[in-house]
Amino acid sequence: MTLLSAPARVVTVGAGLLDDALTAQAVPTVPVAWRPPLPGTAEALAKVLADPRRPAANELAAGRLTSARPQLVGVRRASEVLAEGTFLHAGPPITWERASGPMRGALIGAMLLEGLAGDEHEAARTLAAGGVTLRPCHEHAAVGPMAGVVSPSMWVFEVRDAEHGGTAYCSLNEGLGKVLRYGAYGPEVLERLRWMDEVLGPALAAALERTGPIDLRTLIAQALQMGDELHNRNRAATSLLLRELAPAVVEAAPGVAAQVLRFINGNDHFFLNAGMAAAKVSTDAARDVPGSSLVVAMARNGTDFGVQVSGLGGRWFTGPAGVPDGLYLGAYGPEDANPDIGDSTITETSGLGGFAMAASPAIVRFVGGEVADAVRATRSMYEITLAEHPAYQIPGLGFRGTPVGIDLTLVARTGLLPVVNTGIAGRVAGTGQVGAGLVEPPAEAFTHALLALARSVSESFE
């Protein structure tokens, strides 16, 4: 039994008056900046917090998320892993009717690439008629940035979790500007995708056979220390990956090695997709722990922002996707922006991206703001996460691990929503990228998930 002695320090939460009374007695206090939880969550919070499984379930889920060891093991044609007649897309499920401009543009581009339509009008008609099955990437162990459209002749990174054995896929990054993932489908977009199918994909696949598995956990840890946050800044990670791949590409595909390496080198975001697959395989390791309130996916389809929770299987909980706040390219402005889109929020879900902003002072030039804002963003995320990542560390915070493992109950209690760094897609199909910035997820996605978790707790005990 604890011996009774004067507390050296008292945590106070609630009335400031009682904190003052301790200060008046020269007792040091740690006042909590408490505020009421998100409206309508009080009852569900109590239920979920009272679930006796929760502490161990969350420890297990967060432990699996942070102990995952993602390795890049291959590059494969999507047709090898994808059912025929199916296109994958970013975010929670979406129909053509509800799809936004860039999502429609990317789907049209995929139809044209696959030769399923002669022109954009025919493509749109076929898609509207349900001629192609549309499924979320997340349901197929995959993720895709922005529109996230994956069709059979696209190539995907294959990342395996050496710790828990899972596998995840993510498409290859096309570069910036007018690209399919931002909804562009012009001739230059399709031409690049065909080159990726014929040249880039096979060359990388052959190169990876030579290198063997590339340890992405270590690579990401290094990139964080070199100023990337692994969502909107991937310059260091791309350089590190290129360094790993270059000799093998030269040996495996000498005829095209220069084009391949020049392509990778010309795209600072080339690593993003490999990093997303690493994040996906890590968060998937934390799935399906009964009673856990850990968020295992956050994803947007350009219309809805959706979350999935470890204790709630594959169910999606959604709210309207917001329009990012950030800096715009050229003459574009907020009126040109599409609502938030893409599976790249899997980086934040795994403790990178907006959560690791303090590691990336350079990012503030890209998304707007000051270095102190980046530090503040990362620090605030420790308030809603369950763990600090043992390998992903932030030099500027004394090598503290990044905040990782978003807990629904902490989001509801603090009202603090995950900080998301993102690219901004043009509203009109075919425009491409118009900017980059920060976006606030809709609170209701988290509120709905919490209410569902509370219902599932009652069902398990009544």
Next chain:
Amino acid sequence: MSDVPREVVLVRRGTYHDSVTLMRVSQALSGLPGVTSAMVAMATELNVSILRELGFSIPESDPGDLLIAVRASDTETAVEEADRQLTASRRSDPAPEHQPPLTTRSAAREPAGLVLVSTPGEHAFAEALDAVEAGLPVMIFSDGVPVWQERLLKERAEARDVLVMGPDCGTAVIGGVGLGFANVLRPGPVGVVAASGTGAQQVTSLLDRAGTGVSHVLGVGGRDLSVEVGGLSALRALRMLDEDPATELIVLVSKPPAPEVARAVEESLGRLRTPVVRALLQEGAPDLTEATEQALRALGRPVPEWPSWPSWPGGRPPAKTIKGVYAGGTLGAEAAMITGTGDVVDYGDDAYTRGRAHPMIDPSLRVEALSHTQDTDVVLMDVVLGHGADPDPAASLAHAVARAPATVVVALIGTEGDPQDLHRQAAAFREAGAAVFTSNAEAARHARSLL
């Protein structure tokens, strides 16, 4: 500037301040020249209905929003003053990138020895559970916590081997550190387990007056000894004091436990090596003052006269009825038992404190009650001193006592070390015409003798 009062209601979205802070700001605004009425409050259902009753029309808002409602000849100045006071109540951040902890879970990352929870009751569970899960003892000052949550917290606390004090625990002292409403007490050999905050304050204040200090005062909350909760915290607290080398005698202050629980408590008491004095607040049992005297005798220490200050003789008609106007529930119950009248109102009860501060901080309800008395009434009331309580109760109440038509008897619960200055308070109430006692039981007997 026109003298016709104008009205303004502002909504500050997502701005939170605790109810005590807001009560003080509201009072300060109401005291400004030209202000007819003012209320600064969170937009809870209750506060919105109060504001509507005051005739304000309230814009769309939710309980996470702050409302500033003012009726005044110069509303602009009043709102500016509200903002000035609200800003002053916020602690300044040491660095721009500093992140204050937003939950107890987060605050407990830094080493700490105890958690003190005083959020609104419906939200206290999460914070208290954080404390228990972090292996920290917790005092829950909040009331209105559902009993299933209390039971669950105390069961989890058993598993983590920590003490949960409360909910509705008004006072505790651990190793000289006063928590909640706490008197300044000299260190000494008496350990107190209390299911009643003001009851414990009465006992320890009298002990202090007798020169005998306390080791620890462990509050357990008014419902701990109910069947639902089963006395989990009381039993733990008794064991802790039994093992505490500084504690030579234990005083158990409580309403009579539920019969099922009483058996468990008696069994537990039988196993203790430390002698126990019971102050159980029931007919035929010693009152709080007598229990204190028993404790002193058990320690072989002399029992002094309890200080009191008689009233100046007044020219009132003979008294007919006693009206209890209490802030402390246990003190009120003791008064009712001794005077034999049921007309004792506990203004600290949930029914009166929902959406407003405790009467030990907010005197307004009792000030109003005093003004409604008759010249044939004897008002019996408690004034409780110590950390956390009204910094100058005489300033808020003595004027109302002086103006009240009734004869007033005050039970002044406090010690000479309390920040309010016991003697100054006693003098002020006496000056206002009241008889003042440091023993609530003696105050009640005196009131009865006036009939």
